[in-house]
Amino acid sequence: MGVLDIVPAGVLTGDETRKLFEYAKQNKFAIPAINVTSSSTANAALEAARDAKSPIIVQVSQGGAAYFAGKGLANDKQQASIAGAVAAALHVRTVAKAYGVPVVLHSDHCAKKLLPWFDGMLEADEAYFKEHQRALFSSHMLDLSEESKEENIAICVKYFHRLAAVGLFLEMEIGITGGEEDGVDNTGVDNASLYTQPEDVYEVHEALSKISPNFSIAAAFGNVHGVYKPGNVKLHPELLEQHQKYASEKVAGQIEKPLFLVFHGGSGSTKDEIKTAVNNGVVKMNVDTDTQFAYLAGIRNFIESKKDYLQTQVGNPEGADKPNKKYYDPRVWVREGEKTLSARIKEADADLGNVDRL
Numbered sequence: 001m002g003v004l005d006i007v008p009a010g011v012l013t014g015d016e017t018r019k020l021f022e023y024a025k026q027n028k029f030a031i032p033a034i035n036v037t038s039s040s041t042a043n044a045a046l047e048a049a050r051d052a053k054s055p056i057i058v059q060v061s062q063g064g065a066a067y068f069a070g071k072g073l074a075n076d077k078q079q080a081s082i083a084g085a086v087a088a089a090l091h092v093r094t095v096a097k098a099y100g101v102p103v104v105l106h107s108d109h110c111a112k113k114l115l116p117w118f119d120g121m122l123e124a125d126e127a128y129f130k131e132h133q134r135a136l137f138s139s140h141m142l143d144l145s146e147e148s149k150e151e152n153i154a155i156c157v158k159y160f161h162r163l164a165a166v167g168l169f170l171e172m173e174i175g176i177t178g179g180e181e182d183g184v185d186n187t188g189v190d191n192a193s194l195y196t197q198p199e200d201v202y203e204v205h206e207a208l209s210k211i212s213p214n215f216s217i218a219a220a221f222g223n224v225h226g227v228y229k230p231g232n233v234k235l236h237p238e239l240l241e242q243h244q245k246y247a248s249e250k251v252a253g254q255i256e257k258p259l260f261l262v263f264h265g266g267s268g269s270t271k272d273e274i275k276t277a278v279n280n281g282v283v284k285m286n287v288d289t290d291t292q293f294a295y296l297a298g299i300r301n302f303i304e305s306k307k308d309y310l311q312t313q314v315g316n317p318e319g320a321d322k323p324n325k326k327y328y329d330p331r332v333w334v335r336e337g338e339k340t341l342s343a344r345i346k347e348a349d350a351d352l353g354n355v356d357r358l
């Protein structure tokens, strides 16, 4: 039995996303979430999933979505981020089935000041739902972790009603992911808030489970976005076990691990840290920084090794009349980045046990 016995290939609904996460939790593996910024990076992610015979989470950040629509567009009212998120979703929807893998289509961190972006995506989901009886996306993330716990939960509850009505899954964050990513700068926050308490995680679980079972929690356990020199903040994935235990006791031990947990700032983590996190109910791990670097690597290596073929349209070391079109065609050099990106995603799949899961 594999994932395709549980959910279909193509973009999943919120219910199907929960079923996939439940299967992953029971079988102790997690699914990498890859930030995409273009059809090129999205296709590389889908290709990696097809090759690894595994499901994948494809996600757009607010900045990545704006890039998807085009950096030349104004984004003062989040219009580019909304249009780009919709474009990315429609692209992935159109090609996902051809890759033959289940895809969770997700949007990344949305802080309070970015809620107009969230509203725009949700309106697109509701419009899509009217026509197709399913939302455009599978899942969205709300990140009110900078606000008070009470406000964080209240805003999540308010939006979760609307998400649940069109069958969407919700990821929320409590406790803060340190570091800096995509314009969200948490490099200065107090270290204590980088570790979420079990009571706080359960308070979220209690509030959201009254509405729908389709949600996950990104609890902080010393996570940091980006890759930094080690030493400042320590990752403690063993703390996640306490969240599961506390929640399990609260629901009278009916379920051993009641929570779907999410691992942010996965780049640069050791294999042991990842394994501990997965054993404690992490079903999704975000990998962004490492995949950005991987996308560059193939292009950089190609440009460096073919330098003498890229100076003029005609003329290279093989002769003054030799054409260089097969070197400067973007399908050639961008493709090299897709290959190294895809290889890095497959490495994340291996780390997470997400291989041969179809």
Ligand SMILES: [Zn+2]
Binding pocket: 109, 177, 225, 264, 265, 286
């Ligand atoms: Zn994150």
